[in-house]
Amino acid sequence: MDEDEVGTVDVPEATVARLPQYLRALSTLAEAGLRTVSSEALADAVGVGSAKLRKDLSHLGSYGTRGVGYDVEQLHRQIADHLGQTTSWNVVIVGIGNLGHALAGYGGFASRGFRVVGLFDDGAHVVGEVVSGLPVRPLDDLPSVLRPGEPTIGVLAVPAEHAQVVCDRLVAAGVTSVLNFAPTVLRVPADVDVRKVDLASELQILAFHAQRRAVRSTAAAPAPTAPAPTATTSVPALQRSRRPALGATGPVLDRVGEVV
Amino acid sequence: MDEDEVGTVDVPEATVARLPQYLRALSTLAEAGLRTVSSEALADAVGVGSAKLRKDLSHLGSYGTRGVGYDVEQLHRQIADHLGQTTSWNVVIVGIGNLGHALAGYGGFASRGFRVVGLFDDGAHVVGEVVSGLPVRPLDDLPSVLRPGEPTIGVLAVPAEHAQVVCDRLVAAGVTSVLNFAPTVLRVPADVDVRKVDLASELQILAFHAQRRAVRSTAAAPAPTAPAPTATTSVPALQRSRRPALGATGPVLDRVGEVV
DNA sequence: TAGATTGTTAATCGATTAACAATC
DNA sequence: TAGATTGTTAATCGATTAACAATC
Incomplete structure (x- = not known):
């Protein structure tokens, strides 16, 4: 040092x-x-x-x-x-659906020195609309908004199917920092930095732990000698666990493609 | 094993x-x-x-x-x-602002086995409104929606100032899994599991790396013998780095309190 | 049997933690 | 000087990785 x-x-x-x-x-x-x-x-x-x-x-x-x-x-x-907070960073948001909309209006960005300078979408029904004071532009306009020399972060809020294509266009336009909300792996050149936020994953991780707590507390119950007592008997919980065991509902299959 | x-x-x-x-x-x-x-x-x-x-x-x-x-x-x-994906998990969203709105309509939840069963907010202008097919209810209705015995995940999309209070109410109502979008530390009992998603932080982390790349590429420049050549001379980049150095803009101060 | 690919071992790396000497 | 608190050391823990024996 x-x-x-x-x-x-x-x-x-x-x-x-x-x-x-x-x-x-x-x-x-x-x-x-x-x-x-x-x-x-x-x-x-x-x-x-x-x-x-x-x-x-x-x-x-x-x-x-x-x-x-x-x-x-x-x-x-x-x-x-x-953190580079001395500089103001430009942000462009691509994909003005549910989530993109929310991100465009998110106050937490501006207050930490991030300025949303462009909203993009290729959907006919959104282009032209004004969201949080900015017009939604077609992706073709990307290069005109990205000033070379001004550091710009790209936020991807498009459906998973489109994420890679859109990412490629961001990169082609000179973006080297990408925040990806689509649940897909993005392939990018080595000089591009991608971070991923997967909202559903967060819930899945919480569910994992919750289930574990539930199972644990059940497992800790003494093996019933007689037919198991009714429903949720109070059981010596291990460490954490106050919730009763999960009620089994129908199985649920994962799907691809949906986002935002 | x-x-x-x-x-x-x-x-x-x-x-x-x-x-x-x-x-x-x-x-x-x-x-x-x-x-x-x-x-x-x-x-x-x-x-x-x-x-x-x-x-x-x-x-x-x-x-x-x-x-x-x-x-x-x-x-x-x-x-x-x-992952407990065999069970369907209930989700309640508290704070139906910008972000809560988007989360309520987020398709990625349903497709992975999460069912949004309640929207809550205490703002006079939102309560009663119907969002994505669900009525926004006052927080007082929490207990009536949370069925004990059904695992429920609470999603916090309220401003930072309110996060702790609302979290307390969720916990009091029996929620033991919380996904927190407010940029605050939540204090919860040991048997409650909290995960945090901090959107602005993600940008800050990207900015950190971007700045680093920029600084590095500048540092790698040979110490200029004569007065430094104009602006962005092409410079032997270290590993990654294609962007020019940051243009210094006015300083930006962090603020508290804003969210969603 | 020969080729492919797993499950596991052991080495390595990075992050956390407790403890404490340095020093205000 | 005595009390407080830092910055750093060293021990510990957890996660990653490469390599390979087991085995389909």
Whole structure:
């Protein structure tokens, strides 16, 4: 560790993913009038351990003051710098369906320095419509909106079937950062960065854990000697689990193709 | 590894997060008429290494056939089982703003076995409105919609300021799985499972990497002996990086409170 | 039997955590 | 100086990966 310039030192991915949370917590603290904060207090506000927080900050070359803590404003600036929050980023949204619509109007983007500068869709019924103050344009207009030299993030909110094609067009137009809401794997050149948000997956993961809790609590029941007692007998739960076991409903088959 | 019953063996978190992707890929393969698939091919479709896939499946106690591969339908059933996809899950959405609206109409939920059974909001202007076929009800109606015995997932799409209060009410009503779209840390009892989706964070993480690429490519430029050449001279890029350096725009401060 | 592909082993890597010496 | 809190070290844990023996 020598140079301290932003972007010089390597920051672990897990740390990067937490930086936005720290930043947000610091904003809240600053608004509350706090000038200084300890790793303990900040970590707490974000719901992580203080050791992890300090480790994370150490990757930024951040300097707190021993015995005192961190200067809230300075640390905020430092993290914002690392996240590129000093620059305003342009965002284009492709696919103005249900979700694209919502994203176009999402206040959380603007407040963190992201400016939605273009909405795109090739559906005849949407093109031309004005959404959140911006006209929906055909995909062909992409190049005219993407100013080379201005960093632009592409948000993909199209159905899975179209995701790859649309992504290709974004890349062709010079976009190198893509946020993909379609449940598909996108193939992109090595210099393009793709992040994926899969809403249904999130529910599926929750369901996995919930089922597990349910099964566990059932499994913990003593093997019934007589015919099993009625429905949901209270059972010695293992760790977590308050819900009764799942009532079996008809099987459900996964389908492809639907999104947004 | 003895018993093979779903929910018995421990499955690593990283694996759980990939199961929905495998499931989806298997659906696609099945639709394409494939009866059998090798770990190589399936892994490929999901964008992971085949070793990782096989390791993941081994946690489920899955049995493929050496020399042959996996039976597409059987593997699909097996994973669906583990994910609790055999049961239909109820979902309630709280906060019918921009995002809640979109989620209520999101086709990707239904197709994966999630049924939206209730929409809630306390805003005078939304209550009573019908969204995607469901009436928006006041939060007080929560208990009447949540059938004890039916596993229900709560989706939080309210502004950050209200997230904790609303979450408390969900928990009080018996919800033990929460998907949180508000950029706040939720405090919940140990038996409640919370997952968070922070849309702005995703952009921030992309911005971090993009900035890094930009800085790197600039840093790789030979120290100019004469006054630096104009603007974006082509520069020996390190690995990735095609974009010019960021044009500095005014600083942007983070704010709290806005969501959805 | 020969070829293919699994399930598992062992090595490696990255992330988390607790503990503490450094230092304000 | 005494108390507080950082930044870092070292131990631990979990996840990834390559390689290969088992076996269809």
